[in-house]
Amino acid sequence: MVMESDMIWSPLAGLDLLDRRLVHALQIDGRAPFSRIAEVLGVSDQTVARRYGRLRRDRTVRVLGLTDPLRIGLTPWLVRVRCTPDAAASIGAALARHADARWVNLISGGTEISCLAHAATPGHDDTLLLQKLPRTPQVVHVAAHAMLHIFFGKDLSPVSRSSALAPDEAAALAPSDAPAGPPPEAFEAPVPLAPGDHLLLDALAHDGRAPAAELATVTGWSQSTVRRRLSELRAAGALYYDLDFGSGRLQSELRAGLWLEVEPARLAEVGAALAGHGEVAFAAATTGATNVYAAISCKDPGALYRYLTGPVAALPGLRRTETAPIHRLLKGPGPYPA
Template identity: 70%
Template sequence: MESDTTWDLLEGLDELDHRIVHALQIDGRAPFRRIGEVLGVSDQTAARRYGRLRSSGMLRVVGLTDPHRIGVTPWVVRVRCTPDAAASVSLALARRTDTRWVSLISGGTEILCLVQTALAQRDDSLLLQKLPRTPRVVQVTAHAMLHIFFGKDLSPATKSGWLSPREVRALTVADERPPAAESTEAYPLAAEDQPLLDALAVDGRTPAAELAEVTGWSQTTVRRRMAELRAAGVLYYDLDFDRRALQPALRAGLWLEVEPARLAEVGAALATHQEIAFAAATTGTANVYASVNCKDAGALYRYLTGPVAELPGIRRTETSPTHRTIKGASPLLAPGMTRLAEADRT
């Protein structure tokens, strides 16, 4: 019998496509020469396959910053609106640069999003202050994200199994990055870094020559700064998927109330579950939030009554199916995504 969690992530991809996607999840900026060597194909083939996926809008590599590393607290925000307002409010949230993972949940009656405020953002523009005053917004709850158990540069593609452990090691070792700096102090970003980070948020594989034009730096300086940010644990690469290309599945938010003494144990266990796309410790009565991918309602039921029920110290659970995802990993909407989101409302 086929497992509940062995279905392909994307539709219309062959084995090589899936292997390239897995490789890019390990290192989104890996040279195609290295990817080709590990996968046993030419660098031209690897580049052509990714180019087709990128140009079709199926996925893109994005360069993102770890908010905790730069001293910013991200928030998981739930917004309840009047029934006729959820679609328009969610689109307005998606257009903002301080939001990610904007979704309609609970049958389209609520909005869930991740809010990450820039260090330099003025108080009067803070989303968490403006939302409660927004017309037709009935309730706003915000939970500070304290620790990520599974996420950032890890995703369902990481658990896909398309690459062997040897191939994963080869890509990881060849990356030659020093371990991320272990420090309780926030890493200082300069104002001059913002054009670089903005460009990488749109396309994490933007060539150094183009990044040099955007920043006004030399290509050597661009490469050195990216290496510094990577080594410090500030910059990481993720894959942003077009929601229309994902295989049909039941996606849901999972809120867990966990005994504090068991919080780390539960988080570590969730990170190993095939169904988990993201998991973090948060403030609030429900002190763990996770994003779950299952084939269908039956698979979700088996997951909740099996692996989740077996977790230690669980006091309460809440599950909310995702109706539609408007915006993904990047703080910026993908080209054309605003038009697509608006078309979804009609």
């Protein structure tokens, strides 16, 4: 049995109540106008703007506008890189500087790297990472597994489970242009992107709250066209907003990568179960012998033990597990470092 006190790492720890409520609001809709957030939180627009400005300036949190690679015709890869003992940190730092790489972590005591990789645009899906890594002398082994389906992630995170906002407050902030319908891989064709879309999405990857006037300058569109295209891309599932927390906020708890081998017939059931576990920050189905990956956070080694021997062990169709502690986060969800 997992104790309630084991759950969960939260990037909101250490923030005051208003900041926690603001961050929860931004996780629900990263591009919500400050006026709407202020109305829900019961404070002034200026207070919300000032608070977010400070959080971003201190590198506590920033909003990013990110693309769902599956929805725009890209294949995301979950990559594990085993290095010589003296090389993992430097290779990991080099990967973190590359726009193809997201969620770059040192794992297994700092001798291995894990990351999510995909090309920046369709038509260039042979990522530089997958081409060059095997030829790096200090790299001993590279394993890359295609990501097929996300059970929990994208615009959902541990913050989504926060109780900082009451249910009615969270509902009031839900975006009207959020995608609905089948998952990305169920669509017959990806969302087509024009050159202006790439400029727009690249700007949002730096700052998900960039003003419409700034985005209009970048794309050469009118502000009304920018707003319309943002809504279209979001409704189609190609664009979502996530929060990038300063790496120092992610080090206080025990974090680990969890690779599971699951009977194919139970894959969806296991994914749904993992999505409901408070310890899970991300979960996806992949190719390979281990066909499910989850990023998890627990309070301490005892909590991790209870999680592995409780909820994980009870998953249906589970054949094998592998756990690798995350030693250090080198890069979060966006293509560009903070």
